């Protein structure tokens with residue numbers, strides 16, 4: 001994939017706010033602060049198109065980014081921030097349910113996890129939810145620069161096991177800091193878009 005153009009389209013809290021259906025869409029799901037915005041920025045090679053480093057739990061919106069005037073990334077609101085209220089959690093569930101059940105051009109979800117940690121219960125639930133819905137899900141383990149290369153395999157196999165992924169080589173190892181995994185993710189996205 002060559003990124004010729006990348007632009008922020010809009011933020012939305014419900015279907016009324018979604019941009020019109022134009023081309024395929026790939027959504028990103030993950031814990032608050034896991035590095036979804038950084039992943040997008042590195043993927044499109046822009047320093048700060050997707051806003052990073054926000055207070056976890058604060059960005060309770062879907063953020064739409066349009067790439068090459070052809071397809072879109074949707075940064076879904078992060079989950080798993082303990083300090084948010086029950087109301088925000090319920091609202092998050094509603095937003096996700098609405099998005100996944102109504103967005104017809106959704107092709108796949110990139111689930112972003114932190115390579116350093118065993119997936120949380122919420123990561124596991126999200127993964128199972130997507131699979132049960134028949135939505136293709138690609139797991140990306142980011143922040144790989146934070147542990148030594150010799151440890152990647154061990155961590156990736158633990159992640160694979162927790163998410164019932166048969167082979168840890170199916171997980172893309174990524175770093176928004178070093179650019180590790182960017183070519184692999186470009187290739188995977190290209191494949192998703194050609195399906």
Ligand code: GDP
Nearest residue numbers: 032033034035036037038052053143175176177
């Ligand atoms: P989001 O809430 O999932 O969108 O997370 P952000 O992209 O805002 O990242 C949260 C924090 O993790 C920020 O301080 C980022 O600079 C940092 N971060 C994200 N990705 C990486 C990475 O691959 N390596 C390192 N070292 N830090 C990262």
